[in-house]
Amino acid sequence: MPQANATPVPDWQRLELSALSAPAVIFTFAMIAFPVVYTVLLGFQSFSSTGKQSFVGIANYSKLLADNEFWHGLWVTIALYVLSLVLQLVLGVWLALVLFHAKRLHGLVRSLFISPFMMPPVVAGMMWLVILDPSLGAANYILQSMGLPPSDWLASPSLVIPTIALVDTWQWTPYVALIVLGGLQSLPPSVYEAAQIDGASPFKTFQRITLPLLLPTIVTATILRSVDLLRFFDIIYITTQGGPGNASNTLNIYGFRVGFEFFNIGYASALMLTLTAIVFGAVLAFNRLRVVVAW
Amino acid sequence: MIAKAPVAHVAISLLAAGTLSQAHAADFDWKKFQGKTITFLANSNPVSLALLTQKADFEKLTGMTLKIDSYQEQQMRQRLVTVMNAHSDEADVFMTLPSREGEQFAAAGWYADLTPLTKDVAGNYDFAGLSQALLKAGTFNGKLTSMPMNIEGPILYYRTDILKKCGVEVPKTIRDVEAAAKKLKACDSSITPFVSRGLKPAVAYTFSNMLHNIGGTYMANGKSNLCSTKGKEALETYSGLLRDYGPPGVVNYSFPQISALYRSGRSALSFESSNELRTVMEGGERLKDTGLAPFPAGEAGQVPTAIGWGLTISAYSKQQEAAWYFVQWATSPEIQKRMALQGIAPPRPAVANDPEYRKWIDEQPVRKEWQAALDVLATKGSSEVGYPIVANPQSREFIGQAVQDLILKQKTVDQACADADKALDALIAQK
Numbered sequence: 001m002p003q004a005n006a007t008p009v010p011d012w013q014r015l016e017l018s019a020l021s022a023p024a025v026i027f028t029f030a031m032i033a034f035p036v037v038y039t040v041l042l043g044f045q046s047f048s049s050t051g052k053q054s055f056v057g058i059a060n061y062s063k064l065l066a067d068n069e070f071w072h073g074l075w076v077t078i079a080l081y082v083l084s085l086v087l088q089l090v091l092g093v094w095l096a097l098v099l100f101h102a103k104r105l106h107g108l109v110r111s112l113f114i115s116p117f118m119m120p121p122v123v124a125g126m127m128w129l130v131i132l133d134p135s136l137g138a139a140n141y142i143l144q145s146m147g148l149p150p151s152d153w154l155a156s157p158s159l160v161i162p163t164i165a166l167v168d169t170w171q172w173t174p175y176v177a178l179i180v181l182g183g184l185q186s187l188p189p190s191v192y193e194a195a196q197i198d199g200a201s202p203f204k205t206f207q208r209i210t211l212p213l214l215l216p217t218i219v220t221a222t223i224l225r226s227v228d229l230l231r232f233f234d235i236i237y238i239t240t241q242g243g244p245g246n247a248s249n250t251l252n253i254y255g256f257r258v259g260f261e262f263f264n265i266g267y268a269s270a271l272m273l274t275l276t277a278i279v280f281g282a283v284l285a286f287n288r289l290r291v292v293v294a295w
Numbered sequence: 296m297i298a299k300a301p302v303a304h305v306a307i308s309l310l311a312a313g314t315l316s317q318a319h320a321a322d323f324d325w326k327k328f329q330g331k332t333i334t335f336l337a338n339s340n341p342v343s344l345a346l347l348t349q350k351a352d353f354e355k356l357t358g359m360t361l362k363i364d365s366y367q368e369q370q371m372r373q374r375l376v377t378v379m380n381a382h383s384d385e386a387d388v389f390m391t392l393p394s395r396e397g398e399q400f401a402a403a404g405w406y407a408d409l410t411p412l413t414k415d416v417a418g419n420y421d422f423a424g425l426s427q428a429l430l431k432a433g434t435f436n437g438k439l440t441s442m443p444m445n446i447e448g449p450i451l452y453y454r455t456d457i458l459k460k461c462g463v464e465v466p467k468t469i470r471d472v473e474a475a476a477k478k479l480k481a482c483d484s485s486i487t488p489f490v491s492r493g494l495k496p497a498v499a500y501t502f503s504n505m506l507h508n509i510g511g512t513y514m515a516n517g518k519s520n521l522c523s524t525k526g527k528e529a530l531e532t533y534s535g536l537l538r539d540y541g542p543p544g545v546v547n548y549s550f551p552q553i554s555a556l557y558r559s560g561r562s563a564l565s566f567e568s569s570n571e572l573r574t575v576m577e578g579g580e581r582l583k584d585t586g587l588a589p590f591p592a593g594e595a596g597q598v599p600t601a602i603g604w605g606l607t608i609s610a611y612s613k614q615q616e617a618a619w620y621f622v623q624w625a626t627s628p629e630i631q632k633r634m635a636l637q638g639i640a641p642p643r644p645a646v647a648n649d650p651e652y653r654k655w656i657d658e659q660p661v662r663k664e665w666q667a668a669l670d671v672l673a674t675k676g677s678s679e680v681g682y683p684i685v686a687n688p689q690s691r692e693f694i695g696q697a698v699q700d701l702i703l704k705q706k707t708v709d710q711a712c713a714d715a716d717k718a719l720d721a722l723i724a725q726k
Contacts, residue, residue: 048725052403134543135487135556155544157703243495244546245699260373261496262689263399265380 042269060270073251083165092176114174125238157247183217215293323417328617329358336389337365345637387618393433394602394678401435407608408438412619426642441605442626443642448601448672452565456584476540491566493545495695499681504600508593519719522712534701573638587664589671601676
């Protein structure tokens with residue numbers, strides 16, 4: 001509500017407020033800007049194996065375009081992103097609906113449902129590494145006890161991406177569900193009452209009312225998961241380190257190895273800035289979508 | 296021979312320093328840097344864990360405070376790269392693997408030159424008693440860069456009971472290993488006949504032993520040599536053993552998985568680091584049914600991989616002399632004996648004759664075999680793990696890739712070695 005009687009702040013007081021808050025603002029800005037600017041500068045440098053540095057202009061970016069490992073990493077990143085995101089959105093919406101309608105569900109059970117995403121990804125990675133071990137893990141034991149053939153899971157070049165996507169989905173579906181649940185709880189009940197009076201079936205109600213009204217919330221969840229998934233690192237690093245071969249070598253893993261294992265900080269910076277641009281692009285695109293689906 | 300580029304004068308100067316220091320034994324002032332704090336960037340492996348059980352002894356002896364900054368191996372290197380690239384003095388002392396990063400770190404100027412510091416030692420330090428080969432392995436361009444903490448290398452852990460049940464003799468040659476694995480597979484399908492490292496960056500550690508035993512070399516005439524007859528034979532033999540007789544998912548296997556598999560009783564022949572003895576024997580289940588030996592001979596005999604972790608001082612440390620006191624204490628005969636009693640193979644041959652250590656060895660037959668295998672490592676070992684170039688860590692990736700391509704049947708041996716040689720030649724050409 002506009003405050004018609006609000007006393008205008010005198011100029012000297014504005015100046016004083018600005019001066020007092022300036023150090024914190026400058027510090028915060030510097031903390032954000034410095035690493036970015038420094039990484040941009042590093043992206044124009046070449047580092048030899050012994051750490052010797054030289055200015056190379058845009059050579060790192062030209063190299064990137066001709067680097068098969070970069071294009072492979074981009075493909076792996078996108079494949080993992082699409083697969084994980086679709087699974088998490090579908091299962092997240094389903095889980096949110098279950099939690100929304102199961103009013104009598106005990107608080108402890110609700111907490112258990114959403115507990116995976118509270119686990120540090122490194123711990124989740126270690127846990128799944130043990131479970132999915134083809135020789136000693138519980139996953140193959142369960143498959144075999146049901147008469148099914150064992151799987152190589154993370155050790156198979158063709159299965160490693162779906163397997164990592166499943167692990168990430170196990171961890172982050174509850175997070176998506178929690179966001180969607182918040183959206184469900186804020187939907188106006190009058191719309192549902194009208195649908196009920198008109199005799200709409202539960203499926204039609206979901207299809208024509210719930211889903212369209214939930215879209216802004218789902219897009220928000222998509223943005224949050226997109227940022228994480230495009231720079232997905234921890235679970236892959238713990239479970240496969242980009243292997244077998246380079247089958248799960250995402251851009252982030254590749255950039256990390258180039259920088260910290262092979263000490264080519266310049267090229268790694270170029271890789272990471274390219275990945276950052278991709279993440280920004282995705283966020284901007286989804287932000288526009290959010291405006292379109294807003295109600 | 297462990298060292299690739301022996302530098303005789305370093306060894307001589309070290310001997311001289313040892314002799315000189317003995318004359319000053321009584322005068323040595325361990326409290327010279329009392330009150331200072333030394334920061335130690337450690338790899339949280341069995342070697343540092345054993346050393347740090349003695350931390351209180353160091354602090355009491357010197358009056359200094361030892362601040363520990365400990366991480367798993369890869370994380371430690373990441374921290375180190377950040378600290379050293381920033382020319383920071385945050386770490387005074389750090390652990391290093393000369394066989395892996397020695398050339399690279401030395402060329403980058405990250406190691407302090409320990410040669411002048413070695414003149415300031417306690418009388419009982421006994422420089423001559425340290426493995427001269429390991430000292431040479433830590434010497435680059437005439438500068439001593441690290442002091443050896445241990446000696447280690449891959450050895451064969453085998454199950455005596457399973458071999459006996461299946462009528463298999465302990466392998467004497469690489470061909471025997473293949474035959475034994477085949478027989479074991481037919482005899483007991485619940486057991487993994489053979490396991491070794493299959494994880495890409497970890498492969499070089501064990502594969503190098505196979506390559507050298509077969510008679511292959513990583514480089515010839517300044518070029519990568521994996522497509523030589525011996526190189527291809529080593530690639531095919533190593534990957535064939537893992538593909539046909541290894542556990543499912545072996546391409547993700549490094550030491551934790553191998554030790555877990557062997558300790559659980561699920562593998563018959565396991566080729567893994569001598570450092571893993573303690574882990575493998577945890578719980579005592581494998582004590583009675585395990586035999587140990589260096590990896591069986593190939594056409595070139597036995598050329599086991601023998602490396603050691605070293606302690607070094609950062610070139611950017613502002614208290615290198617005080618840091619040297621820690622390095623000196625940690626690599627002294629008494630501390631290395633105490634570490635040996637915790638299963639860390641000492642880089643001082645004399646420790647093997649120490650009565651207390653002998654008693655520890657004699658307590659269990661498996662320890663005797665462990666010591667015998669280490670003796671072979673110490674006398675015949677090669678520290679060449681991956682390519683002897685500055686970009687050694689990256690070279691290990693391409694070796695691992697070639698092995699994985701063959702395990703997963705993604706390429707023929709000719710394709711795998713050619714692709715690896717092409718990438719490695721480019722790496723060798725880099726300055």
